[in-house]
Amino acid sequence: MTTGIALQIGQTLLALVLAPMLMGWVNVCRAWLQGRVAPPLLQPYYNLRKLFHKDAVLAHDATRLFRFAPYIIFACMVLAAGIVPTLANDLPFSPAADVIALVGLFALARVFQALAALDIGTAFGSLGARREMLIAFLAEPALLMVFFTASLISQSTELPHIVDRLAHQEFALYPSLAFAAVAFWMVSTAENARIPVDNPTTHLELTMIHEAMVLEYSARHLAMIEWAVALKLFTYSTLGIALFLPWGIAPAGDLNALPLALLALALKLAIGGAALALLETVNAKMRLFRAPEFLGTAFLLAVLGMLTHFLLEV
């Protein structure tokens, strides 16, 4: 039990520490692919340190909600990162590692983000919050359908069971997961405010979705949000790994498999980050009102995955 708790804490800390590096890695890859000189891999950490050392500026109209929201969002993302099996399976938090609960955690963070954006009453805040909700209400069902497809195979919505079934039992090919994986990638780009749905590096305030909501944040508040954004990308990446490439995650109670699990994780994240950078380089951002079509396609693919499961795998 104590090793379980130690592993749980270790895995959560690992996510906390590694998340900004994944962000840095994506930025490095993007720069390379565009023929630019890359920023340091550790640049996100420097940014966080800088932000934590600054004095926070708050809008006159800001209520307590605006000040607390970054911590709530950060806490949601830490919790989410903690329950996804990253290194080892069946940790103490596992009973909570239900995919529906996970979607709920993301939704909770999003609600507070949108409320905080509306709280100060600027035009950009409400504009961002409105667009975020447009994206969210289309992305969430698609995400749930992806999870349902995966859970049909393992007959459980608990992530440890899904991972156990896919990685540690007899190897089988699941065509339904191929559909689900594509749908999951599409939803992830929308949820993480990446190209082609949103552009995390833009300075054009009128085009922003996620960035418009955090425009008024500064210093430690902004640092918490930036860190939460990095954690969200990390969690989604590990979630994708757990669902579609779970090989390497240490089975329950197997400590000897941990070094290999760590290596596998690093390798998968590096490849995943590079792939994300590649997709962001070759794609342009789509017109905002194309996002519903994009997410509708994701939903459709997830449903097709489910149908495929019933047609081919049962």
Next chain:
Amino acid sequence: MDTHIGDIELTLTPQGGSAVWRFGLAPERLPAFARAIQEEGGQLLALWGSDDRHLGRGFGLHMVFLSSQGLVWTQADLPAAAPEYPDLAAIFPQAERMQRAAYDLLGLRASGAVDGRKWLRHTAWGEDEYPLRKDAPSQPPPASPTQADAYPFIRVAGDGVHEIPVGPIHAGVIEPGHFRFSVVGDKVLRLEERLGYTHKGIEKRFEGMDLSLGARLAGRVSGDSHSAYTWAYCMAVEAALGFTVPERALWLRALLLEMERVANHLGDLGYLGNDVALSFGFAQFWRLKEDWLRLAQRLFGHRYAFDCIVPGGVTTDLGEADALLDLVRRLRTEVAELKAVYDEHAGVQDRFAHTGRVDPAMAARLGVIGLAGRASAQAWDLRVQFPHPPYDRLEVNMATDRRGDVLARVEVRFAEVFESLRLIEAIVQRLPADPLQAEVPHADGVREGLGYVEGWRGPVLVAVRIGMDGRLDRVHPHDPSWQNWPALEVGILGNIVPDFPLINKSFNLSYSGHDL
């Protein structure tokens, strides 16, 4: 020369060998004349005022019309006591903001104008002060910070309509301007611009400058059009003083102007990629622009070839012509490759096509000019219709498009890059052997001249009056952005808010050149 536009007989006075014709008119005849120009298919290019009271007259109202005859520079004398003239905005809508500016700066009132709001006037000077009058102090008193800039924006009312104020401070490092959007959801119902934040009093600053210092200031009206402005200014001075500059200097000026066009178009094509989050395009076009600017630094000692054009000629000769020709050839290949990337990228084309459309009829009505005009079938290019040397021997091909959307403006930019590269090659190969400069003669009495150059945005005009003392008495630089800013308000209609930065960038208008 006696000619007629419509049924109005004109006695036009030519300005030494150029396409500019001068014409004096009583203020009450202005609307009839403007209407005749319009019926003939012409446009109003510029409108400004001058304080002529020290010359024994009242105020002057100046207009430059674009007509089949050339550029008609019309002047109406207004009485000093009540400087009023009939409104022209009902005939040429582009006159509206110029008229409002003429009132803010000089107190010339357009009677019967629908929109009488202030334009360039914010809070830097009082309600009854006119800073461009000769009796106004050249240094304005410091503005009182308590004064609020109450500007009555036009409100759109209705269920679910709300306003998004943007600027004048933006998230990126760009020039300041305020945009007031009235939207339902993300759909734009109305956009209203408020400009004038970069008003620096350039026109006042010109007064009393000597001719060579004036060239330096003219080049800084809008830095991205440096060569266009200095050339137009020098052309105006040379026309006013009635002397010609050596051929080689004119060819080198054209070389600088075309190099400026290429640099700006490359930068804009990169930015347009960046605005749809295709940073690949951004990085590639800016790599090419950087190579181009570094070569300019090597050839002319400045990345944007600042201060190479002076009254009487140019200061720097073309040294390494081979290096320039090499880069021209490389650019032609690489830009063609990048054009193929833009052309075949479904995401980019989806964002560009049908976005920010100004249809040809609307463009004609608003007097949209230059690059943006050519993308909406307004086929005007001073280098083609009224070519001054050396363009009269270069046979420029005009690039036009009928679609009027972001894609059309991108296509025109690409076509103009290739055309400018061709022109640069032709200029380098045919550069006549001549001295670089002619001596600037002394002025005997008050002299006036108008210079016109097709800059990369469109026609840049500079009108110059040299006073009795041989120094500048009144200089008016006119940027094509004046008539193209209103087109942006029309182009955004029916589009969505997040497409605005892209549409705005496809016009890429000057704030500084407009605010003066």
